[in-house]
Amino acid sequence: xxxxxxxxxxxxxxxxxxxxxxxxxxxxxxxxxxxxxxxxxxxxxxxxxxxxxxxxxxxxxxxxxxxxxxxxxxxxxxxxxxxxxxxxxxxxxxxxxxxxxxxxxxxxxxxxxxxxxxxxxxxxxxxxxxxxxxxxxxxxxxxxxxxxxxxxxxxxxxxxxxxxxxxxxxxxxxxxxxxxxxxxxxxxxxxxxxxxxxxxxxxxxxxxxxxxxxxxxxxxxxxxxxxxxxxxxxxxxxxxxxxxxxxxxxxxxxxxxxxxxxxxxxxxxxxxxxxxxxxxxxxxxxxxxxxxxxxxxxxxxxxxxxxxxxxxxxxxxxxxxxxxxxxxxxxxxxxxxxxxxxxxxxxxxxxxxxxxxxxxxxxxxxx
Amino acid sequence: xxxxxxxxxxxxxxxxxxxxxxxxxxxxxxxxxxxxxxxxxxxxxxxxxxxxxxxxxxxxxxxxxxxxxxxxxxxxxxxxxxxxxxxxxxxxxxxxxxxxxxxxxxxxxxxxxxxxxxxxxxxxxxxxxxxxxxxxxxxxxxxxxxxxxxxxxxxxxxxxxxxxxxxxxxxxxxxxxxxxxxxxxxxxxxxxxxxxxxxxxxxxxxxxxxxxxxxxxxxxxxxxxxxxxxxxxxxxxxxxxxxxxxxxxxxxxxxxxxxxxxxxxxxxxxxxxxxxxxxxxxxxxxxxxxxxxxxxxxxxxxxxxxxxxxxxxxxxxxxxxxxxxxxxxxxxxxxxxxxxxxxxxxxxxxxxxxxxxxxxxxxxxxx
DNA sequence: TTGTAAGCGTTATCAG
DNA sequence: CTGATAACGCTTACAA
Numbered sequence: 001x002x003x004x005x006x007x008x009x010x011x012x013x014x015x016x017x018x019x020x021x022x023x024x025x026x027x028x029x030x031x032x033x034x035x036x037x038x039x040x041x042x043x044x045x046x047x048x049x050x051x052x053x054x055x056x057x058x059x060x061x062x063x064x065x066x067x068x069x070x071x072x073x074x075x076x077x078x079x080x081x082x083x084x085x086x087x088x089x090x091x092x093x094x095x096x097x098x099x100x101x102x103x104x105x106x107x108x109x110x111x112x113x114x115x116x117x118x119x120x121x122x123x124x125x126x127x128x129x130x131x132x133x134x135x136x137x138x139x140x141x142x143x144x145x146x147x148x149x150x151x152x153x154x155x156x157x158x159x160x161x162x163x164x165x166x167x168x169x170x171x172x173x174x175x176x177x178x179x180x181x182x183x184x185x186x187x188x189x190x191x192x193x194x195x196x197x198x199x200x201x202x203x204x205x206x207x208x209x210x211x212x213x214x215x216x217x218x219x220x221x222x223x224x225x226x227x228x229x230x231x232x233x234x235x236x237x238x239x240x241x242x243x244x245x246x247x248x249x250x251x252x253x254x255x256x257x258x259x260x261x262x263x264x265x266x267x268x269x270x271x272x273x274x275x276x277x278x279x280x281x282x283x284x285x286x287x288x289x290x291x292x293x294x295x296x297x298x299x300x301x302x303x304x305x306x307x308x309x310x311x312x313x314x315x316x317x318x319x320x321x322x323x324x325x326x327x328x329x330x331x332x333x334x335x336x337x338x339x340x341x342x343x344x345x346x347x348x349x350x351x352x353x354x355x356x357x358x359x360x361x362x363x364x365x366x367x
Numbered sequence: 368x369x370x371x372x373x374x375x376x377x378x379x380x381x382x383x384x385x386x387x388x389x390x391x392x393x394x395x396x397x398x399x400x401x402x403x404x405x406x407x408x409x410x411x412x413x414x415x416x417x418x419x420x421x422x423x424x425x426x427x428x429x430x431x432x433x434x435x436x437x438x439x440x441x442x443x444x445x446x447x448x449x450x451x452x453x454x455x456x457x458x459x460x461x462x463x464x465x466x467x468x469x470x471x472x473x474x475x476x477x478x479x480x481x482x483x484x485x486x487x488x489x490x491x492x493x494x495x496x497x498x499x500x501x502x503x504x505x506x507x508x509x510x511x512x513x514x515x516x517x518x519x520x521x522x523x524x525x526x527x528x529x530x531x532x533x534x535x536x537x538x539x540x541x542x543x544x545x546x547x548x549x550x551x552x553x554x555x556x557x558x559x560x561x562x563x564x565x566x567x568x569x570x571x572x573x574x575x576x577x578x579x580x581x582x583x584x585x586x587x588x589x590x591x592x593x594x595x596x597x598x599x600x601x602x603x604x605x606x607x608x609x610x611x612x613x614x615x616x617x618x619x620x621x622x623x624x625x626x627x628x629x630x631x632x633x634x635x636x637x638x639x640x641x642x643x644x645x646x647x648x649x650x651x652x653x654x655x656x657x658x659x660x661x662x663x664x665x666x667x668x669x670x671x672x673x674x675x676x677x678x679x680x681x682x683x684x685x686x687x688x689x690x691x692x693x694x695x696x697x698x699x700x701x702x703x704x705x706x707x708x709x710x711x712x713x714x715x716x717x718x719x720x721x722x723x724x725x726x727x728x729x730x731x732x733x734x
Numbered sequence: 735t736t737g738t739a740a741g742c743g744t745t746a747t748c749a750g
Numbered sequence: 751c752t753g754a755t756a757a758c759g760c761t762t763a764c765a766a
Contacts, residue, residue: 013602055743056744056746091742094759096744115482135498147498168386168387200382291685318659436736439735
């Protein structure tokens, strides 16, 4: 392939993408003329006819192979291969009220923490044969409600949230689903069903403790106004009070869209008449923004200003002087949640419906 | 609430999570005794009975309100509110062969680039009334095949991939679905259906050009062995050749799991008898790892070693001396893909089924 | 504009 | 162990 410059919108340097034609993990499918046309419509009846059994036997052979005699089972599996049949999950779910889809809803798809939890959870559930799909609620009650409403009819095998459901009507709706519900990322007394979380209030208190231990005397808070942000702030303020730390101010935001929000909030914190000696940022992305903005302003960290982050971010650790954080192991959270869900899905309700994760202090250079 | 230390596994500092009981975006649902029991089973017939119309009229009132008289429509909507009814998507999909779910599959849930594209795409599709769900293929043909197989029966409204499908059998399977298919992130000549991408080959060539322009004479490559990594490597090698840059070596990896992979590959690159003057890392995460490891080893960047990244990462830009990258605007990619999908879903096939994004060079300090 | 009838593809139930 | 039958909740096609 010649390397050519793109001259205008219609002259592309195409990628010569490899095409793999061998059996590459996919079961072979027979094609030819009409066959291809019908491909999308192989139903259980076709397989049954080919295998010379009743449809219900095909169904059984695929769900409970041990309940079908070996010879029929073999004939059926062969017919499945030949036709490329796969169960229509809508029909299956409609009739049985069950599906093999586990739905997870993240407040934000772009959060490193949520992603890593979801990825770990996905790994566990996919290994157990479930299809793990992730939706987004965008920290919006409306979206959350819409999602839960559709859930209500979609009847997935289980649902998970990167958070705790606050709207009473939604909690009620979820209870009505009759499927395992996993809430995470906080420690309410009354989870809907199952919970793998940690105490945000305690995290805030620990943040105060860390700053106090380092000798800071006055501090401000930067974070989200509602939800877990509010919990961390609550714990932080009470911690400050208990330790005699001066709480200078709080700089809140409704929704975090990127590091620029952190930059802006740092500026706000520094424009106060009384400046804090240190900052607790209850959110990774905001902390990152503060760190960047501080460097841009030639504020020496931690000498001029201490910054304590929340979330145990790998990457923030690498931005000089390294963000000191308090947080959790989010991959562990995901794994635990996945395992608890599987236990619940397999009929054996887990011994504990609640798991509380340890908070992790990661000392880097920023306080 | 008292702040208490966690003494043992059973003593938690609970979060006093807010519960919102008012109408907070959720439509009110009537509960009482048996009602609650049946909550999960409100079907179209129940609504029809309450509104004193036939089920089909309810269906129409919800899908094509203009085809139902105003008074009945109102009665029906009121009945829907009262019962908390929502359409059973399985029954709907089973009968109509359509659904309002758009499925996206990401190679990796934890990629900043993919997340931002998916988030942007989700925003577009959710505004148009679709439920946007994301699954993961983990850069694995097997998982991809499994995902596509389930798709094949699940019949979502449309599907999107953060990549291009390479297995011919899977391409065939997808064509058979008869729904809009969006491939992204590369520029093959023969997309299955629609494509919003860019040329990885050209990106590699441009990387060579950037390094050459900065005066480097010998370079190595770090990246994934297959897929787009291979394409970028191809373009890079050819670019080097064309410009007279000495290509010292390539350091490949099958699957990127984190920055530590980058650290390891940097070490590999530096342990060669002939050391390159600069490195092209065809992946953000790997580039980040290289940058970190170089700092740890006190290798001065860019004086001792130049590092050029791929992907336009916000965060890598902030790690001193700032990663210079070539990449794309992934949010733009997501938005364009979403809009093209909507055009296709609304029956008006988009004028163009292919969109090629500009490559963006972001000069920071690392070369 | 509204309704009737039929069936989408699967699985629960129960009889053999 | 196997199969006949009915039904899941909805929407298409057609009729009124």
